[in-house]
Amino acid sequence: MSPVTVWETLVGQEAVVATLRAAAVAASPGILAAAGSGGGPAGARSGMTHSWLFTGPSGAGRQEAARAFAAGLNCEREPPGCGECAGCHTVLTDTATDLRTVTPEGLSLGVKDVRALVRDAASAPTAGRWRILLLTDADRLTEAAANALLKALEEPAERAVFLLCAPSIEDVLPTIRSRCRTVALRLPSAADVRDMLLREGIDEQVAQTAARASQGHLALARRLATDEAAREHRAAVLRIPGRLGRVGDCLAAAADLVGAANADAEAANAERDEVETEALKTALGVGATATGGKSRSARAPKAGAKARSMVVRGAAGALKELERTQKSRGRRTILDSLDRALVDLAGLYRDVLAEQLGAPVDPIHADHAAEAAGLAAASTPEQTLRRLEAVLATRAALADNPGLVPLLAVESLTLALRDG
Numbered sequence: 001m002s003p004v005t006v007w008e009t010l011v012g013q014e015a016v017v018a019t020l021r022a023a024a025v026a027a028s029p030g031i032l033a034a035a036g037s038g039g040g041p042a043g044a045r046s047g048m049t050h051s052w053l054f055t056g057p058s059g060a061g062r063q064e065a066a067r068a069f070a071a072g073l074n075c076e077r078e079p080p081g082c083g084e085c086a087g088c089h090t091v092l093t094d095t096a097t098d099l100r101t102v103t104p105e106g107l108s109l110g111v112k113d114v115r116a117l118v119r120d121a122a123s124a125p126t127a128g129r130w131r132i133l134l135l136t137d138a139d140r141l142t143e144a145a146a147n148a149l150l151k152a153l154e155e156p157a158e159r160a161v162f163l164l165c166a167p168s169i170e171d172v173l174p175t176i177r178s179r180c181r182t183v184a185l186r187l188p189s190a191a192d193v194r195d196m197l198l199r200e201g202i203d204e205q206v207a208q209t210a211a212r213a214s215q216g217h218l219a220l221a222r223r224l225a226t227d228e229a230a231r232e233h234r235a236a237v238l239r240i241p242g243r244l245g246r247v248g249d250c251l252a253a254a255a256d257l258v259g260a261a262n263a264d265a266e267a268a269n270a271e272r273d274e275v276e277t278e279a280l281k282t283a284l285g286v287g288a289t290a291t292g293g294k295s296r297s298a299r300a301p302k303a304g305a306k307a308r309s310m311v312v313r314g315a316a317g318a319l320k321e322l323e324r325t326q327k328s329r330g331r332r333t334i335l336d337s338l339d340r341a342l343v344d345l346a347g348l349y350r351d352v353l354a355e356q357l358g359a360p361v362d363p364i365h366a367d368h369a370a371e372a373a374g375l376a377a378a379s380t381p382e383q384t385l386r387r388l389e390a391v392l393a394t395r396a397a398l399a400d401n402p403g404l405v406p407l408l409a410v411e412s413l414t415l416a417l418r419d420g
Contacts, residue, residue, distance in 0.1 A: 006068040006081040006088055011196045011218060012188025016065055019183060023047040024072035024080040027130070049181045050156040053138070053172060054165045056185030058339075059217025062165040063136050065185055067092060070099060070163060074128035087128055096132075098125040103136040107332055107402050111144040118152040121160040131160045138164040139171035146173050153179040187216030190362070197225050209367050215347060220340065233260060237341045238348050238368050241375055241387075241417060250414035257341055258334075258407045265333035277319070284315040335398055338406055342395040348372060349388040356381045383420035390416040 007017045026047035052069070054062040071091040072081035082088055090096035100120045102113050117133050125131045141149065153162060153176060162180075166172045169182055188196075190211045196218070197207035202225045213234065214221035223230040236256070243253045347364035348371070354361050355376040363369060376384070394413040398404060 004083055006071045006075075006083045006092065009083075010061060010065055010068055012192035012216075013061065013065065013185055016183055016185055019047075020065065020069045020072065021079070021081065023049075024069065024075070027073055028078060028080050050160060051153050051162040051180040052164065053169065053177055053180035053182045054163065054185065055168050055171075055182060057167065057187050057216070059214070059220060060185040060187050061218055062185055063134075064218075065183065066134055066136075066163040066165055067094075070096075070130075070132045070134060070161075073130045073132065073161060074098065091132070096128065098128040098130065099132045099134065101134045101136065104140045104332075107140065108142050109135075109137060109140045109145055110142055111148050114141070114145040114148045118148060121152050121157050121162070123157075125159050129159070131157065132163065133160065134163045134165075136165050138176070139166040141173075141176075146176060150175055150179075188218070189216070193218065193221045197221060202226070212362065212364055212366055213344075213347075215343065215364060233264075233341075234344055235368075236260065237344045238365060238371060240345065240414070241348065242371060244414055244418040247415070247418075250418050251411055254407060254410040254414045257410055258338070261334045261337035261341070261406070264337040265330045281315070281319070284318060331402075334406060338398060338410070339395060342391055342398075346388060346391045346395070348375075349384055349391060352376045352379070353381060353384045353388065356384060379420060386420060387417050 007021055010017050052066070054066045056062050068081070071083070071088040074087040074091055074096065075081050076085040076087040083092070087096075091099055094101055100117060102109070102117050104113075114135075117135065121131060121133050123131060135149075149162075150173075152160075156162070164172065164176070164180060169177050172180075190208075193211035193214060193216060194207045197210060198204060200222075202210070206225050210221045210224035213224055220230075224234065240253050240257065244250050344365075348368065351363045351365055351369075351372040352375045353359075354363065355372055356379075363372065365372065379387075390413055394409055398406065398409055
């Protein structure tokens with residue numbers, strides 16, 4: 001089997017691969033050397049710039065494309081992007097000394113993390129050719145964080161490259177996106193996703209079902225193909241429209257959906273939260289004496305008490321800040337889980353509408369064709385369209401209003417689905 005280059009991992013993104021490969025070639029040592037010998041850096045590096053913005057829907061592979069490009073820039077071979085050398089391997093595994101990846105822990109990305117990123121950008125690369133700063137969710141920048149980043153983009157270091165990721169250019173401030181070269185990714189087709197799963201050894205029928213159900217979301221396709229719990233969660237979501245007989249049923253279905261999202265968050269974050277908390281307590285010396293022993297405390301009881309009091313106050317503040325971060329991260333996980341469930345519901349109602357209208361399109365949830373047919377027979381296209389719009393409106397409301405109570409939003413949705 002031939003080696004897989006970093007570009008081959010970008011599923012269904014031929015135009016993106018061509019752009020990134022050309023830029024990596026333009027930034028390669030041979031081209032740069034030629035530029036230094038008389039061609040001039042501007043002409044030789046016409047395909048390369050210091051800041052990039054990767055856009056595309058969730059699951060399209062924005063971060064994967066940014067990381068593949070980073071690997072290509074620091075690849076040790078020609079043509080760049082081999083996927084095997086130390087330069088590629090350390091970037092792909094996020095262990096490269098010249099790569100800094102910043103991912104928001106919660107609902108927003110604050111100025112502290114961005115300032116640290118900017119400081120890193122000012123340093124010369126130590127092992128590779130480029131210092132690469134990868135910001136995975138540029139759409140979550142606070143205003144102060146965006147302003148801090150803007151200065152670095154306006155006055156870039158010679159060997160630094162910023163790689164920003166966001167769902168769309170509209171999600172990024174105009175002052176920032178105007179200083180970036182945009183790379184727009186699309187959701188890969190079901191056939192592209194199926195072929196990816198087949199290459200990874202998934203059974204053909206499972207790959208076909210997962211590819212359609214994922215609606216182009218690569219990570220979800222892999223989970224559906226390999227994780228029985230993920231398949232059962234999806235099936236439970238798709239059973240919801242059939243449960244909405246009475247008001248009490250609607251409220252129970254909403255509670256189940258939000259409860260499942262809370263369980264996802266707990267499973268994803270509980271162990272990490274505990275490890276972080278214990279590590280911080282150990283670093284702060286919580287529970288230990290501030291003076292290093294009884295004999296010293298006995299010699300200076302007042303000084304020891306004061307030092308212990310300062311340690312306790314400082315530890316309490318740090319632990320409270322960590323708790324806020326963990327709470328925000330947990331809410332983000334809940335919202336992400338709910339969003340995925342709403343996408344599945346929207347796909348089901350799309351299948352229902354296609355059935356009612358006789359549209360010649362492949363179903364998204366082919367393995368739930370019986371549920372779609374039953375809903376189609378029991379409603380009109382107008383009702384289905386209103387229900388689909390209600391699902392999409394709830395999805396938008398949860399995304400745009402971080403303070404919205406998820407349970408209330410989902411209860412309102414299930415009641416709207418019942419009434420049609």
